[in-house]
Amino acid sequence: MDDEQAVAAVLVAPQLKRFREICEVDGPIEPRFDGSTKHVLLAGDRAFLFPRNHTIVTQLERECDVYATSDHPTVPKLLGRWNEPAISPYPFFAVTRLPGSTPGDLSSEHLRVLARQLGAALAACHDLSLERVPRPLWANAWSEPPMAPPTAGDCYTPLRELGGAEQLVKSAAPSIGPAARTTLLDALEAVDAMDPVLAHGDLYENHLLLDESGTLTGILDWGFGGVLSPLVDFTCSQWDSASWAAERSYGELRRYLWTAYADHRSAPLPTWDQVHLALTMFDIAALAPETETHYYWQKSAEWQAARRAAARDCLQALLE
Known part of the structure; x- marks a missing residue:
C-alpha cells in the first residue's frame, strides 16, 4: 500500500481534498500510525496530529499546550489548530517536524552518550519559567489542575x-540500621x-529522535507533560529492557542523565548520591509485587x- 492509500485510514478522499485546501498541503503526505494515541501525517516541514478517538482529544490538546509553551529546539512548536468537521470530527493540530528517527538498540557507549545529551536537554526544558x-x-494528566501553580510540597512526585x-x-x-535510616x-x-x-x-x-550522527x-x-517534580523524568521506568541491559552497572543510565542535567540546570539540586538513593528506593517500592502503579507495567514479572x-543490593551498598 502506498502512502496516499494509507492516508485514507485517517482522511477519505473528500476529507483529504479539504485538508489540502485548508492546511495548504500540496506535496506528498507520509502517514505514521504506530502511536497509541494519535495518527500523524507528515507533510514537508510539518507534522499534523489527529487524535485516534474522542477519548484522546484532551490529552492531545494538553500535548499541544506544551508545544505552544516550550521554546527548546528539541521540542516541537505548535503551528496551528483546526476544528473542521468536514476534515475530522475532532480538532487536529500542526507542529514543526523535527529531523531524525527513534533510536535502535543502544550499546553501552551509545546509551551513555544519549543519556548525557538528554540530561542537558531536560535541564534547558525544566528551566522554563512556570509563569509561562x-x-x-x-x-x-489524570488530575484536575489546582487554582494556583503547584509548589514542591503539593506537586505530583513519584x-x-x-x-x-x-x-x-x-x-x-x-x-x-538507625544511621542508615537517617541518611535515606x-x-x-x-x-x-x-x-x-x-x-x-x-x-x-x-519519544526521542536522533540524527544519523x-x-x-x-x-x-508530551501528552503526559505537566508541572511536576523533575524526578518524573528520571525514573526511566518506561525505557525498554534492551536499554536497561546496556547498563554496565545498576543506575548507570540515571547517573549519566542526572549528572548532565545537574551540570546544566540553573536551580539548586540535590546531589547525585541523594538522587541515586531515592531512585533506588523508588525501584524497590515500585517493583514490589503488592504495589499497583503504572511504573514498569510493561515489564515481565521475571524482569521486575x-x-x-x-536495587536492594545497591541500597545495601550505598548505606554501608
Whole structure:
C-alpha cells in the first residue's frame, strides 16, 4: 500500500481534498500510525496530529499546550489548530517536524552518550519559567489542575505516590540500621523538595529522535507533560529492557542523565548520591509485587524481580 492509500485510514478522499485546501498541503503526505494515541501525517516541514478517538482529544490538546509553551529546539512548536468537521470530527493540530528517527538498540557507549545529551536537554526544558505555563498543565494528566501553580510540597512526585519519604524509609527499616535510616530519609526529603518544572512525564526511547550522527534532535509526545517534580523524568521506568541491559552497572543510565542535567540546570539540586538513593528506593517500592502503579507495567514479572533484587543490593551498598 502506498502512502496516499494509507492516508485514507485517517482522511477519505473528500476529507483529504479539504485538508489540502485548508492546511495548504500540496506535496506528498507520509502517514505514521504506530502511536497509541494519535495518527500523524507528515507533510514537508510539518507534522499534523489527529487524535485516534474522542477519548484522546484532551490529552492531545494538553500535548499541544506544551508545544505552544516550550521554546527548546528539541521540542516541537505548535503551528496551528483546526476544528473542521468536514476534515475530522475532532480538532487536529500542526507542529514543526523535527529531523531524525527513534533510536535502535543502544550499546553501552551509545546509551551513555544519549543519556548525557538528554540530561542537558531536560535541564534547558525544566528551566522554563512556570509563569509561562497555562493552568491546564499545572497538574498531571489524570488530575484536575489546582487554582494556583503547584509548589514542591503539593506537586505530583513519584516518591509521594509510593507513600512518601517516611513510609519508604519505614519499609526499608528492617534491613538497615538507625544511621542508615537517617541518611535515606534525608536523601528522600531532599529529592522530594525539588521545585516543580514543566516535565515530560513519559520519557523513553520511542519519544526521542536522533540524527544519523547520534545527536539528539527531538523529544516528542508530551501528552503526559505537566508541572511536576523533575524526578518524573528520571525514573526511566518506561525505557525498554534492551536499554536497561546496556547498563554496565545498576543506575548507570540515571547517573549519566542526572549528572548532565545537574551540570546544566540553573536551580539548586540535590546531589547525585541523594538522587541515586531515592531512585533506588523508588525501584524497590515500585517493583514490589503488592504495589499497583503504572511504573514498569510493561515489564515481565521475571524482569521486575531481577531489577528489584539489584536495587536492594545497591541500597545495601550505598548505606554501608
